[in-house]
Amino acid sequence: MDLELTDEQRELKSTVARLLRTEYDAAAREEILRSDKGWSQEKWETFAELGLLGLPFSEEYDGADMGFGEVAVVMEEFGRALVLEPYLSTVVLGGGLVDAAGTAQQKQDILPAVITGEMLLAFAAYEPTGRYDLTAPATTATEAADGYTITGEKSAVLGAADAHTFIVSAAADGGVGLFLVDASAQGVAVDGRVQADGIRTGSVTFADTPATRLGTGDASATIERVVDTANAALAAEAVGAMEASLTMTAEYLKTREQFGAPIGANQVLQHRAAEAYATLEGAKSMALYAKLAVTGEQSAADGEGDSKSRHRDVLAAKLIIDDASREISQESIQMHGGIGMTMEYPIGHYAKRLTVIPRTFDDADTVSQELASLGGLIEPQAAELG
Structure with a gap:
């Protein structure tokens, strides 16, 4: 088994490292950290232009059709520069869930917008009473005339304050379902927080909030x-x-x-x-x-x-x-x-x-x-x- 980086991965590593050395030094990061959003829209757009947001996704959705090996290269370089942008919440978690569980139409509606940097996702799964348990959410999903409604509270939601769409886990059909919720939908309340490391997170409450099921069946x-x-x-x-x-x-x-x-x-x-x-x-x-x-x-x-x-x-x-x-x-x-x-x-x-x-x-x-x-x-x- 060859454990070395491929030529493409080495080139990716070099490109990302060079960008971060020149544009994401300690002074630049401090300025971003102190901004209202706590991350840079300009840097996010640069990541999109370089194709970093589309690395693990299929070419069918305008992605690079690569894989986690390339994502790991990017994450390591992001660690060296302490990058604040919501790559983990939007690309790895949110995009990963849509790619793994979504229907073809849902992928087509969401992934191209993620890849261009236009859509931010947040995975709302952890709950105040559930600690780290993701297998038995107290949040419930109820069938409605035009889809579902979601009721419950989620905590430690990475990227909560800026997300355009939440991917919410909830009890459904005797198992765990995943649901898409528009951040501006009725009944959504976000309480933004800042972690010790400067990364933005938050608690999100859903009260009879309209939702669409992501894929079908149990999502555990x-x-x-x-x-x-x-x-x-x-x-x-x-x-x-x-x-x-x-x-x-x-x-x-x-x-x-x-x-x-x-x-x-x-x-x-x-x-x-x-x-x-x-x-x-x-x-x-x-x-x-x-x-x-x-x-x-x-x-x-x-x-x-x-x-x-x-x-x-x-x-x-x-x-x-x-x-x-x-x-x-x-x-x-x-x-x-x-x-x-x-x-x-x-x-x-x-x-x-x-x-x-x-x-x-x-x-x-x-x-x-x-x-x-x-x-x-x-x-x-x-x-x-x-």
Whole structure:
């Protein structure tokens, strides 16, 4: 199995990295962060022009007909620059759900507008009383004369304030259904929030709100698959952010002087930096493992190819990457000393993002419990004695 990037992926990586170096430095990001929207419409349009919003979608809908491998490349570069635009919520989550569950007509109505940057999507699934459980929503869908009505409350909805369309999970027909809700529809109320890392989120309430069903039948398996893909995308983003943090820290150790010598001459700091880089390499391997899991390559190699193995592998990768995010973000702050705690210095912003990523779709306790219920990454086998 070839684990290297393809020529097309290397070119994509180079293009995105060059764009972000020139147009998305720390000063530019700070200006975007302080704006009313908290992200840049101009940058979003640039991403659309480069084709980044259409990478995983079929040419039938004006997409690039590529896949998650290319999305992971983009997410890693976005992690290095701490990009604030709603790529995860609109392309990976929203677009992924429409692509996986929607009818041909729904895809035609939505995906081209997503690809051109004209439509923003938000996945409304998590609930105040449900913690990270997506299998039993309290939000209900009721059949009406011209479709459905939705009633319920959703929390931690990424991109809630700016979404044009919500994709809402709700109890329907004894299972979980997905429904399209216009953000301007009657009965929709959005309470916008800002996460510690600056990313916009919010709570959304639906009160007898008109809705259209996305696809047909129970959507539980589709939701799990798309959230697995989103977790793999976050793994790639975390790797980019961790690598940028350590690069910045190493440069600081070389240039910050005390008692007439760079602090990097201190052997203890050298050891701590070396351990952090070893942790980063492990995280890179697990991000690759998650990518292979959602693209099917890992499952095919194992001879499994089922949803259980994909979900298990992504959870295992997430557990290690989340731990690495905590370790590297804290070590980077520690090695910077007091300046690392100031808002004016970029390293603190990386620490914030690396603190939020592990809690975006679940947390360490939830992941550990679920992974254990699946039998762990390596299923136990009884030893033959004698």
